Amino acid sequence: MEQLANSLGNATYLTLYRGSDQIGGTCIEIKQGTTRILFDCGLPLEGTQGEPCRPKISGLYKEDTPDIKAIFITHAHPDHYGLLSEVHPQIPIYLTQTAFNIITELSPLVKPNNIGGLNFKIIKNGQTVKINSLNIKAVGTDHSAPDSSAYIIKTGCKTVVYSGDIRRNGRIAFKTDDFIKQSKNADYLILEGTTLSRKRKTSASEENISLKLIRYFEQNKINLIAFSSQNLERFISVYKATRTVNKILVIDPYTAAALEYFKCLGINIPQYNWRNIRILFAPNKQTNLLRDKLKKHSVRKISFDEIISAPQKYILKANFYLTKKLFNHTKNVNLIHSMWKGYLTQKSIFVKYAKQNNIKIKQIHTSGHADTKTLQYIAAEISPKKIIPVHTQSPQKYERLFGNKILFIKDGEAVSL
Ligand SMILES: [Zn+2]
Structure with missing residues (x-):
C-alpha cells in the first residue's frame, strides 16, 4: 500500500519543524502529495517575550506565496499558537470557539498579538475536516487550556495521532479517556512529554x-x-x-x-x-x-x-x-x-x-500535563506502532518508558510515513 501510494506521488511525510527536544514552539507538518497541513504554530517559551523566531517553513509566512493548505491549533497557549502573527492571512486556521475567543479577544487585553485579520475557521471537538485526501478529526482532551484538542489524522493508509498538550488529572479526564479510545492502534502517536524533565513525578488532581x-x-x-x-x-x-x-x-x-x-x-x-x-x-x-x-x-x-x-x-x-x-x-x-x-x-x-x-x-498547583505514569498509561492503551517524542526536553527517556517503538525525528527532518 505504502509503495503504491509512493508510486502515485501520494507519499506522506512528517516534519517536526520545532518541538523534537524542547517544550513549546511546536510546529508539525503532515504532507501528502502536494497537500501540506500544519499542526500547531507556536513560539518557543523563551521566545514569547521578544521577536518571533521563525523556523524555516516554505509557503507559510506573510511575504510567501501560501503553500500550506491549513493549520490546526490544539489549544490557546502561545507556545502552540504564538507564531500565527507571522502567517499568511489566506491560510485557513482551524481551532475551537474557546481557543478563538482566548487568542483573538482575551489575550490581547494583556498583550497585543497582531493576530487579527487571519482566516480563522471554528471547529468543534468531534468534528472531522477533509482536506484533499487527508481526514483530520479534532478530539477534546483534558489540559489546562479550556476546550483543548488532539488530532486524529487519516492519510488513506495510515493513522497519525497528535496528542497536543494532555493530562488526565482534571475534572474532564473523561475527555482524555475518550481520546484514548478513539486513537487505539494508531500507526503513529506524536506524544508530548513536558513533565519528563521535571522533578515532581506525580500530578495531583x-x-x-x-x-x-x-x-x-x-x-x-x-x-x-x-x-x-x-x-x-x-x-x-x-x-x-x-x-x-x-x-x-x-x-x-x-x-x-x-x-x-x-x-x-x-x-x-x-x-x-x-x-x-x-x-x-x-x-x-x-x-x-x-x-x-x-x-x-x-x-x-x-x-x-x-x-x-x-x-x-x-x-x-x-x-x-x-x-x-x-x-x-x-x-x-x-x-x-x-x-x-x-x-x-x-x-x-x-x-x-x-x-x-x-x-x-x-x-498549591498541579500541572496541565500528564505525569510519567499517565503518559505510560496513554501510550499503553493506545498501543501505536510508533511513538514520536514532541514538546519535551527529555526525548531520550521515551525508550525506557514506552519501549522500543520510538521514532526520533530531529527538528526540520522530513520522515516518510
Ligand atoms: Zn498547553
Missing part, C-alpha cells in the same frame, strides 16, 4: 487542589491567591473551595470577561453574577480596555474599603494593584500561588511582599 485550598480558605485570614484567569479548571477549583467555606471570591473585570468568553462551553460554566462572586475594578489596563462591560459588571462591584472592613470574609484573586494595596493595610494574609512555580522569580510581586513581611508563600 484538580479536585485535590480544591481540597487543599479549603484548608487555607477556612482560616481566619485574608486569602490572596494568584492563578491564571485563562485556566478555567483552576478557577472552578478556587470557586468551589470559596463556596465550601461560604466566603466571597473577589475577581477583576479581566477574569469576569474570561468567564464570559468560556460561556460557549455550556451553561455550567460559572459567570460573574453567580453566587459568592464580587468584582473589584482594579484601576489597570485591562479594566480600562473593558470599560464597555463595566456597566454590566457594576451589579457585583465591591470597593476596597468594603473588603478591608471584614477581610477574612474574602478570597481575593491577586493582581498587582490589589496585592500592593492590601499589604498597606494588613499583614494577616495567606499568600497562595496556584500557578507554575517557575513564575516565582525575584520579579514576582508575591516574592517581594512575602520577603518584606516574612510570609511563606503556599504553592
